Amino acid sequence: xxxxxxxxxxxxxxxxxxxxxxxxxxxxxxxxxxxxxxxxxxxxxxxxxxxxxxxxxxxxxxxxxxxxxxxxxxxxxxxxxxxxxxxxxxxxxxxxxxxxxxxxxxxxxxxxxxxxxxxxxxxxxxxxxxxxxxxxxxxxxxxxxxxxxxxxxxxxxxxxxxxxxxxxxxxxxxxxxxxxxxxxxxxxxxxxxxxxxxxxxxxxxxxxxxxxxxxxxxxxxxxxxxxxxxxxxxxxxxxxxxxxxxxxxxxxxxxxxxxxxxxxxxxxxxxxxxxxxxxxxxxxxxxxxxxxxxxxxxxxxxxxxxxxxxxxxxxxxxxxxxxxxxxxxxxxxxxxxxxxxxxxxxxxxxxxxxxxxxxxxxxxxxxxxxxxxxxxxxxxxxxxxxxxxxxxxxxxxxxxxxxxxxxxxxxxxxxxxxxxxxxxxxxxxxxxxxxxxxxxxxxxxxxxxxxxxxxxxxxxxxxxxxxxxxxxxxxxxxxxxxxxxxxxxxxxxxxxxxxxxxxxxx
Amino acid sequence: xxxxxxxxxxxxxxxxxxxxxxxxxxxxxxxxxxxxxxxxxxxxxxxxxxxxxxxxxxxxxxxxxxxxxxxxxxxxxxxxxxxxxxxxxx
Numbered sequence: 001x002x003x004x005x006x007x008x009x010x011x012x013x014x015x016x017x018x019x020x021x022x023x024x025x026x027x028x029x030x031x032x033x034x035x036x037x038x039x040x041x042x043x044x045x046x047x048x049x050x051x052x053x054x055x056x057x058x059x060x061x062x063x064x065x066x067x068x069x070x071x072x073x074x075x076x077x078x079x080x081x082x083x084x085x086x087x088x089x090x091x092x093x094x095x096x097x098x099x100x101x102x103x104x105x106x107x108x109x110x111x112x113x114x115x116x117x118x119x120x121x122x123x124x125x126x127x128x129x130x131x132x133x134x135x136x137x138x139x140x141x142x143x144x145x146x147x148x149x150x151x152x153x154x155x156x157x158x159x160x161x162x163x164x165x166x167x168x169x170x171x172x173x174x175x176x177x178x179x180x181x182x183x184x185x186x187x188x189x190x191x192x193x194x195x196x197x198x199x200x201x202x203x204x205x206x207x208x209x210x211x212x213x214x215x216x217x218x219x220x221x222x223x224x225x226x227x228x229x230x231x232x233x234x235x236x237x238x239x240x241x242x243x244x245x246x247x248x249x250x251x252x253x254x255x256x257x258x259x260x261x262x263x264x265x266x267x268x269x270x271x272x273x274x275x276x277x278x279x280x281x282x283x284x285x286x287x288x289x290x291x292x293x294x295x296x297x298x299x300x301x302x303x304x305x306x307x308x309x310x311x312x313x314x315x316x317x318x319x320x321x322x323x324x325x326x327x328x329x330x331x332x333x334x335x336x337x338x339x340x341x342x343x344x345x346x347x348x349x350x351x352x353x354x355x356x357x358x359x360x361x362x363x364x365x366x367x368x369x370x371x372x373x374x375x376x377x378x379x380x381x382x383x384x385x386x387x388x389x390x391x392x393x394x395x396x397x398x399x400x401x402x403x404x405x406x407x408x409x410x411x412x413x414x415x416x417x418x419x420x421x422x423x424x425x426x427x428x429x430x431x432x433x434x435x436x437x438x439x440x441x442x443x444x445x446x447x448x449x450x451x452x453x454x455x456x457x458x459x460x461x462x463x464x465x466x467x468x469x470x471x472x473x474x475x476x477x478x479x480x481x482x483x484x485x486x487x488x489x490x491x492x493x494x495x496x497x498x499x500x501x502x503x504x505x506x
Numbered sequence: 507x508x509x510x511x512x513x514x515x516x517x518x519x520x521x522x523x524x525x526x527x528x529x530x531x532x533x534x535x536x537x538x539x540x541x542x543x544x545x546x547x548x549x550x551x552x553x554x555x556x557x558x559x560x561x562x563x564x565x566x567x568x569x570x571x572x573x574x575x576x577x578x579x580x581x582x583x584x585x586x587x588x589x590x591x592x593x594x595x596x
Binding site: 279446447449450451452476477478479490501 | 550553554556557558560561562563564565566569570
């Protein structure tokens with residue numbers, strides 16, 4: 001017998017074969033199954049709507065959240081809707097004291113329209129809730145500093161800037177002519193004006209084209225949902241001022257004093273995303289962290305104008321409907337993410353709860369609709385509850401998805417938008433001041449460097465048996481809120497605040 | 507980086523195999539398996555340790571050294587000792 005080979009008995013050989021077979025069987029339980037070469041080829045960034053193998057697509061209008069389309073109806077936003085956001089920033093209270101409660105309450109009591117007692121009670125605890133939350137995690141933290149307040153104020157200074165109130169770029173519109181955000185600045189040359197024919201492309205080509213433009217304008221993902229007899233119910237019937245929103249068989253959209261008119265042919269809803277600054281979100285709810293969403297709100301008006309003008313340049317209409325619709329429902333239907341316990345934030349399998357201001361625009365440019373996804377997010381939320389555990393204001397449900405709001409005071413006041421038509425989670429609008437602490441701690445909010453994250457995503461997408469273990473490990477490994485002052489000590493804050501590896505990983 | 511790690515690991519394994527042949531050292535299939543698992547776990551640890559540092563998650567980086575790095579070292583040591591002790595006995 002050659003001395004180069006170890007002998008293997010027949011018994012050992014058969015035992016080895018059996019063990020290898022058992023191992024292969026176990027591996028197959030979590031391995032991707034490709035049915036043909038097209039599926040293999042689709043697993044790359046070249047696909048306009050990149051989906052790794054562990055993200056499954058569902059049928060149109062059938063997300064992981066159950067919806068009663070029969071019960072759903074177009075919302076009347078003139079109904080008063082009370083929420084704590086807007087009353088909690090230092091710019092409202094005008095004070096930076098560690099105990100600004102008295103000053104904040106004085107301002108609330110002086111408002112011409114008083115806030116609800118529920119909000120007043122919630123806000124009475126707000127400043128100390130923020131302090132207590134951060135101090136408990138980081139005892140050495142000495143509180144918000146003047147530069148933290150300056151950062152938040154600067155980030156907010158151009159948030160939601162209304163280009164249309166000031167005549168737009170280069171004053172194509174006279175100083176007294178205010179354009180409509182609904183129909184746009186209308187500064188781009190139309191194809192006819194340049195001597196071109198209107199752009200023609202297949203819906204798939206058009207989606208890829210729009211995605212390319214929006215990535216350049218700073219948007220990570222683009223989804224499309226077609227307006228149907230069901231999804232039209234997600235377009236409000238009236239805006240907050242009582243102005244009706246009507247679909248009609250006309251050629252051009254109009255925004256006149258009495259109504260918004262949407263042509264029936266403008267039936268493709270473009271949903272485009274906007275990440276929050278990565279490392280700032282991890283510092284919420286401290287003051288410097290609160291600048292995270294404001295930075296996104298600053299970029300959003302620019303992106304919506306750019307998309308509108310791009311569509312106009314192609315020869316199509318772009319109707320800005322952010323104020324006429326709600327973001328999460330369209331995002332979920334389009335496959336940006338899933339509805340989870342975060343409720344007011346769609347949870348992306350790639351970016352977690354780090355999206356801010358997912359915008360919507362209707363167009364008549366033919367676009368290929370994108371399907372809802374199942375990436376195991378909603379099922380992970382059932383057991384995880386990390387967002388709820390890290391909310392300073394007890395604004396989260398800790399139970400299972402329900403058809404109604406979990407809080408009696410919200411149910412009684414019907415303080416919800418279309419709140420009875422989906423089986424899911426809801427936040428307390430009275431208590432949630434939009435502190436964003438939940439977004440920073442979501443288990444799916446991860447920077448894409450460690451390989452373990454995709455392993456966890458793939459496994460939780462395939463089976464839920466390890467979800468509880470993954471949540472425990474997320475805590476054990478120290479993921480979540482970071483010490484606020486340490487943001488200023490970073491060697492290098494990323495440009496736009498967003499970790500660039502997010503943009504290159506998809 | 508991973509190209510270099512792959513080249514180094516591949517060269518190390520090849521070198522080890524050739525050296526063992528020269529010394530007439532035999533390795534059972536399960537000793538190969540334990541060693542391969544240990545090496546895979548070591549590479550997993552390196553990737554996640556470096557990735558966690560890049561993510562500015564220093565706690566996670568240290569946890570990876572403990573949770574997967576230590577078992578990797580143990581598996582590699584077990585594989586080595588199984589071979590070594592069988593050689594001494596045989």
